[in-house]
Amino acid sequence: MTTTATTDAGGSGAHPRFVEALREMGIGELAGEVRRFPEATRTAVEAAAAVGCELNQICKSLVFDVDGEPVLVLMDGGSRVDVERVREELGAGKVSRAKADVVRETTGYAIGGVPPFGHRTRTRVLADRGLLGHDVVWAAAGTPYTVFPMEPKELVAHAGGTLVDVRERTA
Secondary structure (H helix, E strand, O other): OOOEOOEOOOOOOOOHHHHHHHHHOOOHHHHHHOEEOOOOOOOHHHHHHHHOOOHHHEEEEEEEEEOOEEEEEEEEOOOOEOHHHHHHHHOOOOEEEOOHHHHHHHHOOOOOOOOOOOOOOOOEEEEEHHHHHOOOEEEEOOOOOEEEEEOHHHHHHHHOOEEEOOEOOOO
16 A cells, blocks of 8 residues: 555555654554544534534644744634634734645645644644543544544643633623
């Protein structure tokens, strides 16, 4: 079997860079838990439907431009990031969603398949506390067709994330 951007040598379907990152982190066995779907799981809604879990059990990996620097924000699938809260948390001037080319350049993955760790470059990571409300969350495994399960505290730790409250407040 050849290794491609959508198939790793172990056959999990995860992106090879992500599988290598799992090995380097000492959690290579997690590659065996990756689930690949025939239909895209680019959005949290698509991923939750494919997995058969609650929308909030999906962990979105979102890249923001914070004063010209990329910052990864991990957020549950049913919530939106409040850029003003991110700005306040980081003491930044300007916060906006990063453009697709910046996401790919920073992480090495396309939007819709960005995992919470195993990126091309090291970035600051903020993880919303809402993720901790579940026993297991599902995150992208480097492609828009693959996801993996992990306990939220472990996921945040492997991502090197700082726990924060950056979700939009409900009215």
